[in-house]
Amino acid sequence: MYLVSSVLQNRIIAMDSKEGIVSKVKDDDYYKRKYKLLRKTVIEIVHQNAALSSEIGRTEDKVNTIKLERKYLMKKLMQYEKPKISSLKSSKSKDNPKSKSKLPKSKKGQNSKGESNTDNAPVVIKVKPINVDQSGRPIFPIELGSLSIYSIGEIIHDRPQYHNNQFIFPVGYCSTRLCGSSQHQQCLYTCKILEDGRSPRFEISPEDAPETIFQSHDIADAYSRFQNDLGSKLHDLSDMDAHDFFGLSQPTVQNLIQSLPGAFRCAGYIWKKIEVVLPGNSGVKSRVKSRVRQSDINIEALEKWARDT
Incomplete structure (x- = not known):
């Protein structure tokens, strides 16, 4: 009797151990499936996060592009809608009836003293169009007779020495001018405007002697040094000042710089x-047609430039 009970007890223990092993295997399979599901979910979340990050980056680029477009269009609007001095004076005279009553009537085109008003009217400078690419950017070099423009540069507006009331000196500006005389062969001279602290540095160097550089922080001084050394040999410089030699007084160049x-x-x-x-x-x-076709105010070219950037 005792032997039978021990055998039964051993069988019961064996069955319990088998059931424990089976349940353990089932638990392992369950947690493995759960682990795989969690791993798949984490991978999907990482991919979604990467996609959202790239989308945020593209959106920020679009916002920056739109800001640049707004500044660009505002600058052009202010350029073409800038109020005239004569209109401001006329508005002031209308606001002050006493001054208006004291002024005698004048003929059309004349002021109260009988002088012509043509001096007060802004002078419109007309220039020929230049070659531009599909996005509206100028194609360099720009040939203007003996002057060639290779780079228009960038404007530093927060330093007073980089501009005056007549000219702007963009950093990175580069031009060449061909000069010569009947006694000497023509030579190509390179003019550069470089950033050098508070003031720009103006350089003039001949092509046949590039190690010779006439430079100064004042454009007139750099040109004077150049004239003292070589200017007497070149009859082409008789009617030129420093700004003419660099090409900064050329209306086409001024239009590009103002843009x-x-x-x-x-x-x-x-x-x-x-x-x-x-x-x-x-x-x-x-x-009107020239304004519509002009690349720097053409909205189609501007949109294409925004897409390219």
């Missing part, structure tokens, strides 16, 4: 009204 970002923020600079006129056209219609 750069930061040009309108140069304090004290007197803005020049420049119109691009297509060849073979004249009158108001041509000016």
